[in-house]
Amino acid sequence: xxxxxxPEKLLSVFKGAPVELKCNYSYSGSPELFWYVxxxxxxxxxxxxHISRESIKGFTADLNKGxxxxxxxxxxxxxxxxAMYYCALSGPWFGNEKLTFGTGTRLxxxx
Amino acid sequence: xxxxxxxxxHLIKTRGQQxxxxxxxxxxxxxxxxxxxxxGQGPQFIFQYYREEENGRGNFPPRFSGLQFPNYxxxxxxxxxxxxxxxxYLCASSPRDRASGELFFGEGxxxxxx
Numbered sequence: 001x002x003x004x005x006x007p008e009k010l011l012s013v014f015k016g017a018p019v020e021l022k023c024n025y026s027y028s029g030s031p032e033l034f035w036y037v038x039x040x041x042x043x044x045x046x047x048x049x050h051i052s053r054e055s056i057k058g059f060t061a062d063l064n065k066g067x068x069x070x071x072x073x074x075x076x077x078x079x080x081x082x083a084m085y086y087c088a089l090s091g092p093w094f095g096n097e098k099l100t101f102g103t104g105t106r107l108x109x110x111x
Numbered sequence: 112x113x114x115x116x117x118x119x120x121h122l123i124k125t126r127g128q129q130x131x132x133x134x135x136x137x138x139x140x141x142x143x144x145x146x147x148x149x150x151g152q153g154p155q156f157i158f159q160y161y162r163e164e165e166n167g168r169g170n171f172p173p174r175f176s177g178l179q180f181p182n183y184x185x186x187x188x189x190x191x192x193x194x195x196x197x198x199x200y201l202c203a204s205s206p207r208d209r210a211s212g213e214l215f216f217g218e219g220x221x222x223x224x225x
Contacts, residue, residue: 004153032212043114044154044201044216051212086153090212098144098167099214101153 002027006102021072023087032090033070039083115217123223132187132220134202143185146201197224
């Protein structure tokens with residue numbers, strides 16, 4: 001069965017320091033992976049997806065199939081990055097809108 | 112462009128009762144998915160509706176059922192409520208013809224079962 005693991009429930013980082021939010025997955029097929037974010041008093045929204053290979057708000061994530069990981073990284077944390085972050089995997093159902101989410105990591109940026 | 116709206120925002124029920132939650136999809140979106148988010152957990156996929164038919168279901172019992180209407184709005188019905196059904200229920204819409212994996216979420220309906 002597919003599974004997404006986010007080992008850190010809470011992560012605190014000083015402003016300006018690098019950020020890495022860990023995500024590991026288990027899936028037998030070719031995964032599609034996403035990071036969703038929920039800022040305070042806002043709804044859950046897509047941050048980035050691995051197929052796009054894009055950087056959003058300074059964040060990047062590389063899919064490592066050997067390590068089955070999709071860690072989210074940012075070189076210099078900003079206060080506005082404080083939020084709840086969820087890693088998600090598409091599958092096993094047909095169509096890539098059916099997601100399996102991890103339990104989330106609450107990121108706090110310390111001024 | 113109107114986003115995903117859900118109603119009610121909060122409700123309290125007792126064990127054994129039935130509940131109906133409603134969702135209006137974002138303009139132009141024809142696919143609606145429902146997720147359950149228990150406290151401290153990530154959202155868990157319940158089912159998805161496309162063209163008024165169920166199109167994929169997660170590991171939820173049959174007492175969780177849904178509908179999609181011609182205007183793409185949707186309902187989630189839960190019968191014989193149990194204490195463990197207490198959770199935030201999220202609706203998400205997406206445009207099937209541009210399947211990108213991006214879901215557009217509502218703010219959720221928080222259900223408390225006593």
